[in-house]
Amino acid sequence: GAGVSQSPSNKVTEKGKDVELRCDPISGHTALYWYRQSLGQGLEFLIYFQGNSAPDKSGLPSDRFSAERTGGSVSTLTIQRTQQEDSAVYLCASSLLHQFNEQFFGPGTRLTVL
Amino acid sequence: GQQVMQIPQYQHVQEGEDFTTYCNSSTTLSNIQWYKQRPGGHPVFLIQLVKSGEVKKQKRLTFQFGEAKKNSSLHITATQTTDVGTYFCAGPGGNKLVFGAGTILRVKS
Numbered sequence: 303g304a305g306v307s308q309s310p311s312n313k314v315t316e317k318g319k320d321v322e323l324r325c326d327p328i329s330g331h332t333a334l335y336w337y338r339q340s341l342g343q344g345l346e347f348l349i350y351f352q353g354n355s356a357p358d359k360s361g362l363p364s365d366r367f368s369a370e371r372t373g374g375s376v377s378t379l380t381i382q383r384t385q386q387e388d389s390a391v392y393l394c395a396s397s398l399l400h401q402f403n404e405q406f407f408g409p410g411t412r413l414t415v416l
Numbered sequence: 417g418q419q420v421m422q423i424p425q426y427q428h429v430q431e432g433e434d435f436t437t438y439c440n441s442s443t444t445l446s447n448i449q450w451y452k453q454r455p456g457g458h459p460v461f462l463i464q465l466v467k468s469g470e471v472k473k474q475k476r477l478t479f480q481f482g483e484a485k486k487n488s489s490l491h492i493t494a495t496q497t498t499d500v501g502t503y504f505c506a507g508p509g510g511n512k513l514v515f516g517a518g519t520i521l522r523v524k525s
Binding site for chain 1: 509
């Protein structure tokens with residue numbers, strides 16, 4: 303079946319603009335995660351969804367970052383008033399139920415803020 | 417909060433040499449997962465270990481979970497150029513997976 307998909311694959315924006323990143327998880331997966339990965343670095347946890355609820359938003363770096371998930375499926379990560387330090391690859395992952403299940407990652411969105 | 421530490425941060429080996437990466441958690445883990453990320457790619461699940469002292473093998477890869485369930489290792493025998501990438505361990509922390517910083521493996525042919 304289809305894996306996790308993300309769009310766009312690349313996004314170049316100007317400092318101060320808002321961006322929206324989209325994640326389509328594997329059908330039937332209730333858990334969805336967003337991570338940020340800077341060049342050559344590890345995975346920085348941003349937010350976790352269980353269904354449409356976000357029990358853990360502890361990783362969101364600032365109030366410029368927000369995310370939602372609708373219909374227990376698609377999720378969007380929104381970054382308002384982008385800054386150059388927001389430049390990174392944003393990865394989405396889904397798992398069947400929770401953190402004890404393997405996570406399936408999407409290909410990521412590479413965000414560049416000029 | 418829970419921390420997962422990996423060493424080494426980086427290793428450069430000659431093709432055919434062995435490679436090991438180690439993972440240590442600040443707390444006891446119910447399970448540990450390993451992922452591989454190829455250069456330019458995204459993390460891909462390799463394996464999950466659940467039992468104390470568990471050892472699992474996948475061809476040239478051997479995974480171990482410590483007796484105290486606080487540490488784990490991944491050993492690659494006779495590395496090949498296809499093994500290059502970053503290897504991450506991850507353990508449940510609260511309601512999310514806590515990832516180690518990863519070990520970058522480079523293989524000289």
